[in-house]
Amino acid sequence: MQAALANNANLEEQLKQAIYQQEFEAIQAFLKDYQQQKNADPMVIAYAKAKSAFIQQDYQTAISIYRQMISQKPELNSIRMELAIVLFADKQDHVAKLQFEKVKSITDLPEIAYQKIDAYLEAINQRNDWQFYLNLSYLKTNNVANVSRQPQIENTGFIKNETMLPQKANGFTFNVDLAKDFNLFTSHYLSFRNETTGKIYWDNHRFDDVSNRVLLGYAYKKSDKTLRIQPFYDKRWFGNKSFHWSNGLQLSYDFSLSNQWKHQTVLLFEKRSFFDENLQAGNIKTFSNTLLWLPNPKQLFYVGGAISKENAREKQYGSTSKNIRLGWLQEYQCGISSQLSIAFTRRTFHDEAILASIIPLNKIRRDKIYNVNAKLWKRDWHLLGVTPKLSVVWKKQQSNLASLYAYTDKQITLLFEKSF
Numbered sequence: 025m026q027a028a029l030a031n032n033a034n035l036e037e038q039l040k041q042a043i044y045q046q047e048f049e050a051i052q053a054f055l056k057d058y059q060q061q062k063n064a065d066p067m068v069i070a071y072a073k074a075k076s077a078f079i080q081q082d083y084q085t086a087i088s089i090y091r092q093m094i095s096q097k098p099e100l101n102s103i104r105m106e107l108a109i110v111l112f113a114d115k116q117d118h119v120a121k122l123q124f125e126k127v128k129s130i131t132d133l134p135e136i137a138y139q140k141i142d143a144y145l146e147a148i149n150q151r152n153d154w155q156f157y158l159n160l161s162y163l164k165t166n167n168v169a170n171v172s173r174q175p176q177i178e179n180t181g182f183i184k185n186e187t188m189l190p191q192k193a194n195g196f197t198f199n200v201d202l203a204k205d206f207n208l209f210t211s212h213y214l215s216f217r218n219e220t221t222g223k224i225y226w227d228n229h230r231f232d233d234v235s236n237r238v239l240l241g242y243a244y245k246k247s248d249k250t251l252r253i254q255p256f257y258d259k260r261w262f263g264n265k266s267f268h269w270s271n272g273l274q275l276s277y278d279f280s281l282s283n284q285w286k287h288q289t290v291l292l293f294e295k296r297s298f299f300d301e302n303l304q305a306g307n308i309k310t311f312s313n314t315l316l317w318l319p320n321p322k323q324l325f326y327v328g329g330a331i332s333k334e335n336a337r338e339k340q341y342g343s344t345s346k347n348i349r350l351g352w353l354q355e356y357q358c359g360i361s362s363q364l365s366i367a368f369t370r371r372t373f374h375d376e377a378i379l380a381s382i383i384p385l386n387k388i389r390r391d392k393i394y395n396v397n398a399k400l401w402k403r404d405w406h407l408l409g410v411t412p413k414l415s416v417v418w419k420k421q422q423s424n425l426a427s428l429y430a431y432t433d434k435q436i437t438l439l440f441e442k443s444f
Contacts, residue, residue: 035061036068043072048079067093067100074106083114083247101130105137108144115245117148118207124148157201161415161439163223167431168193168231174427178385190431195225195232205243215243215252235260239274249279258294268298268305286316288328303338303381314349322355339375343389346370359403369393377425385425392422399439408442415439 039058042050055072058064074089090107094100105127111120127133128141167173167190175184203217222234241254258270272294280286292310314328328349336342349367356362373389401413416436423429 036065039068039072043075046075046079048076051076051079067097071103071106074110078106078110078113081113081247083110086110087114101127101133105141112144112148113247114211115151115247116207116210117152118209121145121148152205152207155201155203155443157441157443158199159439159441160196160198161437163193163195163197163225163435163437165194165433165435166190166192167433168225168228170421170431170433172423172427172430174430176427177379177383178387178425178427180379180383180385182383191228191231193225193228193231195223195227197221197223205245211245213243213245214240215254216240217254230263232264233260233262241274249277252276266299268296268302270294270296270308272308284318286318288312288314288316304336304341306334306336306342308332308334324351324353326351335374338381340373340377340389342374343371344374345372355403359405361401361403363397363399365395365397367393367395369395379428387424389429390424391429394418394420394422409444410440410442413439413441 035054035058039051039054042054051072055069055076058072059069070089070093074086074093077083077085077089087107087110090103090110093103094107097103104123108120108123108127111117111123124141124144128138128145169191171188171190173190175189176182177184198221200220201217203215206214206216208214217239219237219239220235222232224232224234235258237256237258239254239256241252243253244251252275254274254276256270256272256274258272260267260269272292275291277289278286290310290312292308292312294308294310296305296308298305310330310332312328312330314326316324316326318324326349328351330345330347330349332345332347334341334343334345347367347369349365351363351365353363354361369392371391371393375388377385377387377389379385396416396418398416399413401411403411405412414436415438417434419433421429421431
């Protein structure tokens with residue numbers, strides 16, 4: 025009898041050791057034998073099952089078991105701590121914070137336990153804090169309107185006036201993003217985001233171009249997936265005047281295929297209206313997919329594609345675009361990082377082009393657009409959180425209406441980025 029009890033105690037100790045070390049195979053092996061013991065502790069069995077579920081990222085099962093254990097024995101503070109950790113991993117931040125604070129209220133914990141709790145609470149606060157991103161760069165262009173340099177208009181016999189030819193401009197371009205997810209309960213969030221992009225030319229304000237989009241909606245967040253449903257309002261100013269506004273709906277779904285593979289899908293419907301009468305008013309529907317691969321912490325690759333259909337009041341202004349893109353992010357020795365993105369877009373308009381609704385061009389416009397964007401920076405070069413990056417941008421647009429829409433643009437500049 026004593027030998028059996030000793031064997032049971034030894035087996036229980038081995039199982040607990042495997043649980044503490046989070047060794048899944050060892051837990052399963054010891055648990056199988058331990059469950060057959062007559063004096064097996066149901067709490068130890070439940071703990072082993074919960075930890076196994078946690079290791080396999082089956083957080084719902086782990087949460088359910090831990091809650092049952094606490095309901096039976098509320099004094100199990102170590103299990104309450106385990107529950108808080110799983111809730112944190114499952115992005116149930118509000119209830120995770122509550123459980124951490126309950127454990128922290130205990131007065132006789134080891135100092136290292138309080139430090140661990142504070143680290144989790146700080147992580148929750150940071151994860152739910154405002155997220156801010158800014159980039160700013162100097163902009164110099166010899167073709168601010170992105171038009172062809174050819175003086176004639178196709179084979180019509182008409183010659184362009186000066187406003188239709190390339191113009192120079194100097195200024196700056198900027199992007200500002202502000203976002204926050206407010207945890208409502210469990211994995212449900214109120215999601216807010218404001219995106220502002222713009223180009224300001226101090227010597228040619230006629231081409232100033234600023235857009236602002238506000239998104240406010242619902243987010244469902246788990247450890248391996250995030251769903252967002254966000255209505256939005258968008259306004260664009262061109263030449264310091266209100267140009268057009270849009271409202272619509274954006275749906276996005278991000279999920280992990282594994283620790284190395286991620287997938288992102290975005291659906292967008294936008295209804296566009298103009299402040300002045302404009303035949304380009306209509307709606308835009310976009311579907312985008314991106315696959316990301318992280319083979320190691322120093323590398324990220326992605327491939328993606330999108331299709332967008334724009335329907336306009338006058339058919340010639342509507343178009344269908346198909347896009348494919350590739351990207352690569354790399355960290356090197358000595359703190360050097362680089363980012364490279366390549367994209368190709370084919371755009372086909374829906375009817376024969378009529379310039380200014382007066383001059384028939386007798387062709388349906390078709391464009392091919394090539395984009396290359398490269399960045400290089402040193403990770404430890406920053407001042408007040410602002411990181412300078414060398415940016416090289418190249419864009420080429422080919423068109424079957426080449427005298428109007430074909431152009432090439434090149435930019436080499438210093439980009440300043442800050443995020444917190």
